[in-house]
Amino acid sequence: MIKNISNLGDAALYCDFGKEVDKATNIEVIKYFKNVNEKQIEGITNITPSYNKLIISFDLNFTNFNKVKKKIENLELKNFTNIQGKSIDIPICCEDRFALDISRLEKKLNITKDKIYEKFFSKEYYCYMTGFIAGHPFLGDIDEALRVKRLETPRVKMPKGSVGITEQFCNIYSFESPGGWNIIGNTPLDIFDKSNELKPNLISPGDTIKFNQITIEEYKKRTGNDIF
Amino acid sequence: MTYFRVIRSGINTTFQDFGRKNLYHIGIPFSGAMDNRNYTLANIISGNKENNPVIEFAFQGPLLKLKGEKVNFNITGNVNFNIIKNKNTIEGNCYQNYILEDGDELDILSTNNSVYGYLSISGNFDVQYQWNSCSTNTKAKIGANEGKKIEKDQLLNISNLHFKNLKRKLEYVNSKIENIRVIKGTNFYYFSKEGIKSFFEKEFTVTKLSDRMGMRLEGVKIENVVDTNIKSEGLIKGVIQVPADGNPIIMLSDHGTIGGYPKIGVVISADYDKLVQLPPGSKIKFKQIELSEAEMLFKLYQMETKNLALKIQ
Numbered sequence: 113m114i115k116n117i118s119n120l121g122d123a124a125l126y127c128d129f130g131k132e133v134d135k136a137t138n139i140e141v142i143k144y145f146k147n148v149n150e151k152q153i154e155g156i157t158n159i160t161p162s163y164n165k166l167i168i169s170f171d172l173n174f175t176n177f178n179k180v181k182k183k184i185e186n187l188e189l190k191n192f193t194n195i196q197g198k199s200i201d202i203p204i205c206c207e208d209r210f211a212l213d214i215s216r217l218e219k220k221l222n223i224t225k226d227k228i229y230e231k232f233f234s235k236e237y238y239c240y241m242t243g244f245i246a247g248h249p250f251l252g253d254i255d256e257a258l259r260v261k262r263l264e265t266p267r268v269k270m271p272k273g274s275v276g277i278t279e280q281f282c283n284i285y286s287f288e289s290p291g292g293w294n295i296i297g298n299t300p301l302d303i304f305d306k307s308n309e310l311k312p313n314l315i316s317p318g319d320t321i322k323f324n325q326i327t328i329e330e331y332k333k334r335t336g337n338d339i340f
Numbered sequence: 341m342t343y344f345r346v347i348r349s350g351i352n353t354t355f356q357d358f359g360r361k362n363l364y365h366i367g368i369p370f371s372g373a374m375d376n377r378n379y380t381l382a383n384i385i386s387g388n389k390e391n392n393p394v395i396e397f398a399f400q401g402p403l404l405k406l407k408g409e410k411v412n413f414n415i416t417g418n419v420n421f422n423i424i425k426n427k428n429t430i431e432g433n434c435y436q437n438y439i440l441e442d443g444d445e446l447d448i449l450s451t452n453n454s455v456y457g458y459l460s461i462s463g464n465f466d467v468q469y470q471w472n473s474c475s476t477n478t479k480a481k482i483g484a485n486e487g488k489k490i491e492k493d494q495l496l497n498i499s500n501l502h503f504k505n506l507k508r509k510l511e512y513v514n515s516k517i518e519n520i521r522v523i524k525g526t527n528f529y530y531f532s533k534e535g536i537k538s539f540f541e542k543e544f545t546v547t548k549l550s551d552r553m554g555m556r557l558e559g560v561k562i563e564n565v566v567d568t569n570i571k572s573e574g575l576i577k578g579v580i581q582v583p584a585d586g587n588p589i590i591m592l593s594d595h596g597t598i599g600g601y602p603k604i605g606v607v608i609s610a611d612y613d614k615l616v617q618l619p620p621g622s623k624i625k626f627k628q629i630e631l632s633e634a635e636m637l638f639k640l641y642q643m644e645t646k647n648l649a650l651k652i653q
Contacts (some may be wrong), residue, residue: 121606122525124576133571145365158364160574162598167574170365174608177631243574243598246480250572251585269570286367289479304367306482309471313366329556335602 113140114166116185119177124169125184133252133280138240139195141166142317146192153183162241165249184241197239197318202284204275205331207216210298212274213263217294220260221289229325230316231255232296237282239319247286247304251317254282266292273298275323284315297325300334341522342408342468344496350448352398352551355465356458358391364597368482371475374456374552374593374616377645381458382460384649385414385435385508393467393474393484395459395496399619401448402490406440412503413438413446417617420449435510435652437462454617463501467648479553493586508652520611523634525580525603528550530566531552538562538624539604543589543623550620552594557624561586564602572600578607578615592616608634610641 113129120126125302127144129137138161148168154250155175160167169182206229208214214225221228237251244250254277262278267290270276274285276293283293286304315321326334356379359372373379373396384390395402401419414437415421421432424445432438434435434457451457467474468482474484474537481487490496528536544559568584575581579591590607591599593616605626607615618624629637 118526119523119631120526120576120603121578121608122631122638123578123609124606126526131571149362157361158576159362160364160597162573163571165571165573165578167364169576171640172635176635241365241572241598244363244572244596246367246482248367287480296611304480306487307481308468312368317365 114144114184117181120167122177123172124167125177127166127168127184129164129166132165133240135238137164138238141317142195143189143192144187145317146195147187147189148184150190151183151187153180156180160243162243169329192291195318197316197320198314199320199322202301202321202323203326203330203334204297204299205326205328206297207328210274210295212295214296217260217296221258228296229260231258232282233275235322235327237321237323239315239317239321240281240319242313242315245286247308247313247315249284249303249321250320251282253280260294262292263294263297266290271293272297273300273303275299298331300331341554342406342411342498342501344404344406344498346402346490346492346494347405347445348403349490349492350397350400350402353402353490354396354476354478355393355490356396356475357393357466357473359475359593360471363471365598368471368480369477369594369597370577371477371483371594373458373472375379375458375613377613378456378458378649380645381435381510381512381648382414382416382458384592385416385437385510385652386412386460386462387502387504387508388460389462392460393465395465395490397448397459398451398455400450401457401459402447404496405445406442408498409501410439410441411498411501412462412506413440413459413589414508415448415457415459418452418454419457420452420482422447423447429583435512437506437508439506453619455619456617459497460501464480464499466497468497479594495605498570504567510648510652512648519606520615520628521627521634521637522580522605522606523631525605527566527570529604530564530602531582531604532563532565535565536604539588540626540628543625546618546622546624547553548620552592554592554595555590555618556586556617559587562588562604566602568602569600570602572598575599576606578609578612579603580605580607590615601652608637610634610637
């Protein structure tokens, strides 16, 4: 449930679902997202779900904070059966050339590389949200033994497909961008496909991700790339 | 076939329209023309429909040579430009229609004490649309020109030319900037009393690390007393985040859709056009206002735009 609605500037609603970051809270956020999205409320330009917040932005030419707030407070909530979405397998290659931060992580976490990968590949991950850059998923939760902070100095260019970890989360850089997560591998899959307007994102909030480790040969085969 | 040949591209020249909606949840920002009023006026003066593509340029604009049929155009913003006809150079005025003929050149030299300017033609640039908008987002490589800046030697095709109301002209200068007004952000109390006080009392300088994604400011460091990170959540344009180093960053039209730094404030919608036009080196002073006042100021902003439009219709 929404615990509090406040304004974020003069053109957005800030719906707070609490402090916790967990699947149950996030499913509530996604439920609201789907409901608001389906209602097509006048003037709403964007609805952004995150771990435990929903930001609803609107165009002041057509509506205002109080009008949208009233609509959201009186929203008749429908249950969606498909909130917990699909299961997706994501191949990752963990060769040193891709695992940019693995030796740093071995030192920081004080466990071996093999142990890191064993723990990482043994779990399934839930997609809390997508964004920051197009198609980029925020996934969780990783094993407690793998939790570290972001890089002190973020990389200016994170290679496309990089799979990173930080705190309780993991992610996939959908295209080259600046970034600060600890990189442990790389996927040959296209996570964001701009040519597919109806479904540009491979992963959506609510989906479950299973990572599979692949060899460099398989990676090359999938990308058709022979630059190595 | 009528087209512009790009002889010089300028610094950051892209096609823009109003931008694209309802895609934040997949990570695609609004984009669109940075200065909405000057974008809108450019299309009104050209007699185009409101959401027509224009060329947006920053600091130094492009040098374009026309091939084909004659074209009616205007430029908005605070811009120096020349029209070169048979080696004669005519100095242009903003908010006024001009005609270019086959072989003429349009040299957009610079924006004066501002950042963005707009070139609109009475007709259409032939551009690709993605999610109902041609706006170029160079980070995600979306929109017109395959998501890239306009480059030297490119040909920009033009169609559906029209020539009504050629006498349209407007005397208008962007209003002088005094304060940028903000509404308290959702993490306002993450900052020390002293930090909040300096935020509203001291001047900040716009740094060179500013682009269509964001504007980085420098000045007094704003001290955080709670946590320099928050759980990542949605962003909107105008949000002022303060990362661990204490220097504010303002989210602009191509911003990342999710961020994890505390939000000290949000620039009001009525001041957004003024804000984006501040070049590096400009001084900013923030003033805190309430939501009701911000809504009233937006109505005023709408009325001003309408009045300017009426003068040329």
